[in-house]
Amino acid sequence: MTxxxxxxxxxxxxxxxxxxxxxxxxxxxxxxxxxxxxxxxEELGLELFVRNSKRLVRLSEAGGRIVGIAERTxxxxxxxxxxxxxxxxxxSGILTIATTHTxxxxxxxxxxxxxxxxxxxxxxxxxxxxxxxxxxxxxSGNADISIAAETVDPVPGMVMLxxxxxxxxxxxxxxxxxxRVKQLTLEKLAEYPLIxxxxxxxxxxxxxxxxxxxxxxxxVVLNAIDADVIKTYVEFGLGIAVVPRMAFDAKRDRxxxxxxxxxxxxxxxxxxxxxxxxxxxxxTYAFIEMFAAHLTRARVEQAIRDAASRNSSGAAGxx
Numbered sequence: 361m362t363x364x365x366x367x368x369x370x371x372x373x374x375x376x377x378x379x380x381x382x383x384x385x386x387x388x389x390x391x392x393x394x395x396x397x398x399x400x401x402e403e404l405g406l407e408l409f410v411r412n413s414k415r416l417v418r419l420s421e422a423g424g425r426i427v428g429i430a431e432r433t434x435x436x437x438x439x440x441x442x443x444x445x446x447x448x449x450x451x452s453g454i455l456t457i458a459t460t461h462t463x464x465x466x467x468x469x470x471x472x473x474x475x476x477x478x479x480x481x482x483x484x485x486x487x488x489x490x491x492x493x494x495x496x497x498x499x500s501g502n503a504d505i506s507i508a509a510e511t512v513d514p515v516p517g518m519v520m521l522x523x524x525x526x527x528x529x530x531x532x533x534x535x536x537x538x539x540r541v542k543q544l545t546l547e548k549l550a551e552y553p554l555i556x557x558x559x560x561x562x563x564x565x566x567x568x569x570x571x572x573x574x575x576x577x578x579x580v581v582l583n584a585i586d587a588d589v590i591k592t593y594v595e596f597g598l599g600i601a602v603v604p605r606m607a608f609d610a611k612r613d614r615x616x617x618x619x620x621x622x623x624x625x626x627x628x629x630x631x632x633x634x635x636x637x638x639x640x641x642x643x644t645y646a647f648i649e650m651f652a653a654h655l656t657r658a659r660v661e662q663a664i665r666d667a668a669s670r671n672s673s674g675a676a677g678x679x
Contacts, residue, residue: 363437365400366430368393369408373427377409377416435637452481453641458494458503459486461586463630466606468507471650479643490558490585498635504644506633507651519667520631521660523652527622528567529608531594531601534617538600544619546574553581553599555590567602570625591616604628634660636667 368386372393375382383390394414401408408423409416419427459468464486472484487497490508495515497503506518509526530549532538541548549571556567556578571578581599584590587607594601595615602625608618632648632655634640645657 361400361403363434365396366434368396369400370427370430370434372397372416373419377418379416432637438639453643454483454485455505455641455644455647456485456487456503457505457507457647458497459488459507460491460494460509461488461588462604462607463507464488465588466604467630468651471647474650475643475647478646482643495633498633501635501638504634504638504640505648506631508631508633509628510631515633517636519634519636519664521634521648521652521655521663523630523632523655525627525629526604526606527620527627528602528625529605530619530621531591531603531608531613531616532619533594533597534615536600536617538619539617544621544624546571546576546624549600549602549624550576550578552579554578555582555584555593555599555601556580557590558583558585566626566628634664636664 368382371386372379372382375385379390379393383393386393397408404426406422407420408426410418410420457468468486475482476484485503487494487503489497491506491511494503494506494508495511495518498506499515499517507523510520514520530538530544538544538548538552568578579599582590582593584593587603590601590603591607591613593599602621605618605620605622608616610618632652640660642657645660648655648660649657
């Protein structure tokens, strides 16, 4: 059995058991790919696929289990390569961070400046998206870590590390009637057009749930995924907005006013997300700690071990 054969098996499974597309992607011949799969089956002493003549119909029950093990094995093999590279030189490389616009615009600049000064030979890449999208970027291997609010549902295969809460404010144009209200309430907010985040953001669903709990229906006139876009339309007078406190800068946002709304809406929690079984370079641990000082390398590694232990226990229980 070789790692190459395991790679072929996983790639066939990922491509819907399409031998021709898999062979093309792997730059080998179809007969060569089929032969390697047969050799693997012969060595294991079982059939990995259910076949109809020469066509692969589906993975066998054993094949499904073995694909899962093979994927983990290939990841660990990649981890060995990464560990060797780090031992040779941990001062250079690439760190790709998947994050939301708010974090990229307001939370990360100071961290990135500090990191770049300490690790000048590490190239940083930022990928932006919704919380769900950035988790998928990490799971697919297109990013090393994610930084975003928690998603609505847990993300299998991810280790999520809590960083800090994200309280919210209400933004209004200058001289807005809400600025004269002594105690801000949801009933008062519901009287005005509301600009908020897209449905795909958990922040928005929490905002909507807060109104629904009071039997109120907010008049949402615009959804956006970019805090700066939201602020622009508040300035234009389209409506008021509920945004994270960090998105407001009194010096820059001179046409806007902020009202604390932490008593009205449950805060989000910003998390660092890591793909399970993914080897992290030393400079990645350093970046995480710069972003959230309590997330030391020791704590992050312990969280990864705890997640692996829970998964092993769950798998054993299912069996």
